[in-house]
Amino acid sequence: MTSEQLIAGQTRGMGELIEIAGKTTELAPFGRELAALGRERSDIVALTADMGRYSDILAFRDEHPDRFFNVGMAEQNLIAVSAGLAKTGKIAYCTTYSVFVSRRAYDFVAIAGAHSMANVKIFAGMPGLMNGYGATHQATEDLNMMRGIADLTIIDPCDATELKQVVRAVADIPGTVYVRLLRGNVSVELDPVTYQFTVGKAAVLRPGGSVGIISTGYMTARALDAAAHVAPQGVDVGVLHVPTIKPFDTAGVLAFAAQYDRVIVAENHKTTGGLATLVIEAMFDAGVIRPVERIGLADSFFECGSQEYLEARYGVDLPRFVRAILQEA
Amino acid sequence: MTTTTHMSPGAPTGADLDRLRVRAYELRVSMLDMAAGKGEGYVAQGLGMADCLAALYFFEMRHDPQNPSWAQRDRFLLSTGHYSIAMYALLARAGYLDLAELPTYGLNGSRLPMSTFDDLPGIEIVGGSLGQGLGQAVGMAIGLRLDGQGSRVFCEVSDGELQEGSTWEALMSGATFNCDNLVALFDCNGVQADGAIHVQLEPVADKIAAFGWDTVEINGNDLVALTDALVNARQADGRPKAIVMRTQPGSGIPTLERRERAHFVRISDDEWQVCRQELEAGRPEVRND
Numbered sequence: 353m354t355s356e357q358l359i360a361g362q363t364r365g366m367g368e369l370i371e372i373a374g375k376t377t378e379l380a381p382f383g384r385e386l387a388a389l390g391r392e393r394s395d396i397v398a399l400t401a402d403m404g405r406y407s408d409i410l411a412f413r414d415e416h417p418d419r420f421f422n423v424g425m426a427e428q429n430l431i432a433v434s435a436g437l438a439k440t441g442k443i444a445y446c447t448t449y450s451v452f453v454s455r456r457a458y459d460f461v462a463i464a465g466a467h468s469m470a471n472v473k474i475f476a477g478m479p480g481l482m483n484g485y486g487a488t489h490q491a492t493e494d495l496n497m498m499r500g501i502a503d504l505t506i507i508d509p510c511d512a513t514e515l516k517q518v519v520r521a522v523a524d525i526p527g528t529v530y531v532r533l534l535r536g537n538v539s540v541e542l543d544p545v546t547y548q549f550t551v552g553k554a555a556v557l558r559p560g561g562s563v564g565i566i567s568t569g570y571m572t573a574r575a576l577d578a579a580a581h582v583a584p585q586g587v588d589v590g591v592l593h594v595p596t597i598k599p600f601d602t603a604g605v606l607a608f609a610a611q612y613d614r615v616i617v618a619e620n621h622k623t624t625g626g627l628a629t630l631v632i633e634a635m636f637d638a639g640v641i642r643p644v645e646r647i648g649l650a651d652s653f654f655e656c657g658s659q660e661y662l663e664a665r666y667g668v669d670l671p672r673f674v675r676a677i678l679q680e681a
Numbered sequence: 682m683t684t685t686t687h688m689s690p691g692a693p694t695g696a697d698l699d700r701l702r703v704r705a706y707e708l709r710v711s712m713l714d715m716a717a718g719k720g721e722g723y724v725a726q727g728l729g730m731a732d733c734l735a736a737l738y739f740f741e742m743r744h745d746p747q748n749p750s751w752a753q754r755d756r757f758l759l760s761t762g763h764y765s766i767a768m769y770a771l772l773a774r775a776g777y778l779d780l781a782e783l784p785t786y787g788l789n790g791s792r793l794p795m796s797t798f799d800d801l802p803g804i805e806i807v808g809g810s811l812g813q814g815l816g817q818a819v820g821m822a823i824g825l826r827l828d829g830q831g832s833r834v835f836c837e838v839s840d841g842e843l844q845e846g847s848t849w850e851a852l853m854s855g856a857t858f859n860c861d862n863l864v865a866l867f868d869c870n871g872v873q874a875d876g877a878i879h880v881q882l883e884p885v886a887d888k889i890a891a892f893g894w895d896t897v898e899i900n901g902n903d904l905v906a907l908t909d910a911l912v913n914a915r916q917a918d919g920r921p922k923a924i925v926m927r928t929q930p931g932s933g934i935p936t937l938e939r940r941e942r943a944h945f946v947r948i949s950d951d952e953w954q955v956c957r958q959e960l961e962a963g964r965p966e967v968r969n970d
Contacts (some may be wrong), residue, residue, distance in 0.1 A: 397827070420822065421858060429850035436820020439805065440828065441752070445819070460847075463810045464817055468799055560923045 362654045369614040376535040378512035383411030385442035385516040386445055397437050399446040407447035407477045408535045427452040431460035438470040442487045442522050449475030450491035466504040467527035472528045479532040479619030481662045487653035496625025498530045499598045505529040506597040508569035511541035512636040517549040525551055532569055541573045554604035564612040568594045568627045570620040578673035582629040589677055602634045609635055612644045616676050623648035645676050683919040692908035695970045701904050704964035705735035709933045709960055715786040717953035719941035725943040727767030728872045729928035736769045736907040737835055746776035749802035756821050758805050758836040759947040760814020762796035812845025819854045822863035832864040835886045843875040843882050855921035856893030864922040866912045870930045872943045894923040901926025936960050
C-alpha cells in the first residue's frame with residue numbers, strides 16, 4: 353500500500369483529542385472537576401508521573417500549584433509518594449497511563465495503597481484500545497490484574513457525566529481506588545440531572561427488550577448507540593451499565609440477565625478476566641444459565657493505529673455490536 | 682512513659698549518653714529474648730539497628746507512646762518489615778506495647794508477626810515489600826510540610842533495598858521536592874538473603890549525595906556519631922538528609938557478630954545461652970555526673 357492509501361487513518365499524537373462525530377463532548381472533565389473539588393477541600397492533593405498533559409490533571413496544577421507534584425517517569429514512586437501523602441491525612445489523586453499502573457506499579461498499588469486502605473485515587477489514562485501506540489501503551493488486561501488486589505475499588509466510567517461524579521465520589525470511598533480515565537473531549541452520554549453514580553451499583557440505562565447488553569466503561573456508550581441503531585428495525589435492546597468492577601454488583605447483574613434469553617457483555621478489555629468473566633461467574637453460580645456473547649479484545653498484543661482503525665480491526669466497534677444484537681455472522 | 686522532648690539542644694554527653702546506651706542495651710535484651718524464645722529470627726539485623734532506634738526514640742523524635750496517632754508526631758518508617766523484632770522491642774521499651782506481649786513474636790495469630798503491619802500502634806507502614814518505604818516517606822514528608830506543624834519523617838532503608846530501582850526513584854523525589862524534614866537512615870550491614878552483598882553498591886554515600894541529599898557516613902553502632910548526625914540533620918535548608926550507617930549484624934553479641942549466615946539466625950538453646958552471657962557482659966553503666 354502507498355502512503356496515500358494509508359493516510360486516511362493514522363496513529364494520533366498522544367496529546368491529540370479524540371473527536372466523536374455527532375456527540376456532545378466536554379473538554380477535560382476529570383481535571384476541571386478535580387480542580388473544583390480542590391477549591392472546596394484543602395485535603396485534596398494531586399500527582400502525576402510525567403502524564404499531566406495527557407491525563408488532563410494540569411487544570412488542578414494551575415489552580416492549586418502548592419498541592420500538585422509531578423514525580424517524573426517513576427510510576428512505582430508515584431504510588432508510594434501518593435500513599436505517603438494519604439497516610440498524613442490527604443486524599444491523593446494521581447495519574448499515569450493505565451498500562452504503567454497495572455503492569456509496572458502493581459506491588460505498590462497492592463501494598464503501599466490497598467493493604468493500608470490508603471486514600472490513593474488512581475486515574476489511569478487511556479485504557480484498552482484508547483491508546484494508539486501499540487501493546488506497550490494498551491492496558492488490555494488491567495481490569496483482570498487489578499481485581500486480583502484485595503480491598504481495591506475499581507471503576508470504569510462511561511462518559512463525562514459519570515467521570516465527574518466519580519471524581520467526587522472516590523474522595524469519600526475509603527481506601528485505594530483505580531479509575532479508568534477518559535480524557536480530552538469526552539462524550540456526554542448520561543444526563544447529569546437524572547443519572548447518579550453509586551459505587552458498587554449497576555444501572556439499567558435501557559430496560560426491557562429481547563436481548564440484554566451488560567457493559568462497562570465507554571463501551572456502554574457504544575451499547576446505547578447500537579440499541580438506538582437497531583430500534584428502527586423493531587429490535588428492542590436493554591442496556592445495563594456496570595461502572596464498578598469491584599465490588600461487583602452481583603445482584604444487579606443477575607436481576608438484569610435473568611430477564612433475557614441471551615446476553616451480550618461488552619468491555620474495552622480482553623474478553624477474559626474482566627467484566628465478561630465476572631458476569632458469567634455470577635450467572636453460573638446462581639444457576640442463571642443463558643447464552644453469553646462477549647464483545648471485547650482477544651488474548652493478544654495489539655498494534656499501533658488510530659482508535660477507529662483498531663476498534664474496527666479487533667471487533668469492538670458499532671458494527672460489531674449490531675452484528676451481535678442481530679445475531680449476524 | 683515519657684514523651685521525648687523534641688530536639689534536645691545538642692547530642693547527649695555524660696550520664697545522658699550512658700542512659701541512651703542502656704536504652705540500646707535493653708532493646709538488645711528484648712530482641713534476644715524474643716529470638717531465643719522462638720529459636721530463630723532476624724535478630725542479627727535488629728541488633729545492628731538497636732543503637733539507631735535508641736537514638737531516634739529516646740533522643741531525637743517527637744512522639745507520644747500514649748497517643749500513637751498524634752497528628753503532630755514525627756514518623757519513623759521501618760521499610761524492612763522483617764526487622765520487626767527490633768521494632769517490637771523498641772515499641773515495648775518505649776511504652777507502646779506491654780513487655781509481656783513480646784514472647785508472642787512470630788506466633789500464629791500474634792499482633793507481633795514476623796513482618797510488620799500498620800494495624801499495630803506505632804507502625805506507620807506495611808513493611809517488607811522491599812523498596813516501598815522511602816517513597817512513602819517522601820510523600821509523608823510533603824504531607825507533613827503542607828500541615829505546617831513541624832513534624833519530620835525518619836525512614837530506615839537497608840543496603841539490600843539499594844538494589845531496588847524504586848529506592849532511587851524516591852531519592853530523586855526527596856531532592857526534587859526539597860524534603861528537608863526527611864531523614865533517611867541507610868542500614869548498611871553488608872548482608873542479604875543469599876549472603877554477603879555482592880552487587881556493586883559502593884560508594885553508597887557518594888551516590889546518595891550525588892542525588893542531592895545532605896549525606897553523612899557514620900558507624901551506625903556508635904551512639905555519639907548517631908546523635909551528632911541526627912542533630913546535624915535538623916537543618917531546614919531545603920535538602921533531604923541521609924545518614925549512611927555502617928552497622929554490625931549481631932552488634933553487642935560477639936557470637937552473632939562472627940556468624941557468617943547472619944540474615945536469618947537459627948541456633949541451638951545452648952548457643953542462645955552463650956549469646957545472653959555475652960550480651961550481659963557488655964551491659965553499660967551510667968556514670969555519676
